[in-house]
Amino acid sequence: MTPLASYLLVAALVFAIGLAGALVRRNAILVLIGIELMLNAANLNFIAFWRYGPHPEALTGMMFAIFSIAVAAAEAAVGLGLVISIYRHAQTTDLDKMNRMKG
Amino acid sequence: MSPVFYLVSAMTVAGALAAVLLKPLVHCALAVTVAFAGLAFLFLSLDAQFAGFAQILVYIGAVAILIVFAILLTKGSELPRDGVFSRSWLAGVVISAAVFAALGWAILRSAWTLPHETAVPAVTVHDIGVALVDRYVLPLEIVALLLTAATIGAVIVAMHEKEGVK
Numbered sequence: 001m002t003p004l005a006s007y008l009l010v011a012a013l014v015f016a017i018g019l020a021g022a023l024v025r026r027n028a029i030l031v032l033i034g035i036e037l038m039l040n041a042a043n044l045n046f047i048a049f050w051r052y053g054p055h056p057e058a059l060t061g062m063m064f065a066i067f068s069i070a071v072a073a074a075e076a077a078v079g080l081g082l083v084i085s086i087y088r089h090a091q092t093t094d095l096d097k098m099n100r101m102k103g
Numbered sequence: 104m105s106p107v108f109y110l111v112s113a114m115t116v117a118g119a120l121a122a123v124l125l126k127p128l129v130h131c132a133l134a135v136t137v138a139f140a141g142l143a144f145l146f147l148s149l150d151a152q153f154a155g156f157a158q159i160l161v162y163i164g165a166v167a168i169l170i171v172f173a174i175l176l177t178k179g180s181e182l183p184r185d186g187v188f189s190r191s192w193l194a195g196v197v198i199s200a201a202v203f204a205a206l207g208w209a210i211l212r213s214a215w216t217l218p219h220e221t222a223v224p225a226v227t228v229h230d231i232g233v234a235l236v237d238r239y240v241l242p243l244e245i246v247a248l249l250l251t252a253a254t255i256g257a258v259i260v261a262m263h264e265k266e267g268v269k
Contacts, residue, residue: 043154
């Protein structure tokens with residue numbers, strides 16, 4: 001197996017684990033952790049294609065990964081702020097118990 | 104592939120699995136930090152030093168701390184009585200297994216047509232800095248605006264509600 005395929009397989013595995021975490025856990029913070037894992041797996045793909053693809057000096061994959069890290073950080077800040085706000089309102093972070101749109 | 108790759112991949116996958124499966128939330132936060140560190144090492148093994156160190160700074164330095172803060176502020180360290188997994192956990196496991204099967208099938212089928220450049224890219228942090236203020240200056244400014252807006256928005260969303268105002 002080529003090195004690129006090995007890295008892509010690891011990224012696919014981390015993505016699937018993150019997706020499972022976002023889908024099966026009840027706690028909203030764990031769902032955010034799963035989303036972060038999925039974003040990281042995508043970053044690994046960008047970096048792996050940048051390393052083994054032609055023209056690495058154009059820096060496209062690298063730049064996409066760097067911007068993606070910055071956007072993921074902003075997403076984590078807003079997401080955890082929302083979780084804290086909902087917790088203060090409903091006294092729970094259990095997503096199965098948050099089943100009404102009315103406040 | 105070198106043994107280092109297998110070791111770091113095993114550490115990343117084990118950290119991610121532990122983060123999803125462990126019951127106490129604080130343990131999950133620690134496990135996901137291990138997974139982030141493993142991904143940073145994978146970046147470094149791909150000769151992407153800047154992205155690797157940015158990953159360590161942003162994820163281990165900031166996001167992990169933020170997750171721990173959120174867990175402690177929401178009393179998430181207490182175990183819920185009715186289990187940590189959702190009622191529809193079986194569907195979630197099946198969907199993610201199907202996604203992994205599809206991705207793995209696509210990768211293995213195309214493994215021999217993927218590009219394979221052996222030369223180590225001669226890219227320094229200097230080149231990345233020049234590219235950021237030259238070709239990628241507009242995305243850089245937009246990300247700066249996004250980070251400012253997201254930080255202010257997070258503070259406003261999480262700010263304490265006034266008494267009697269909903």
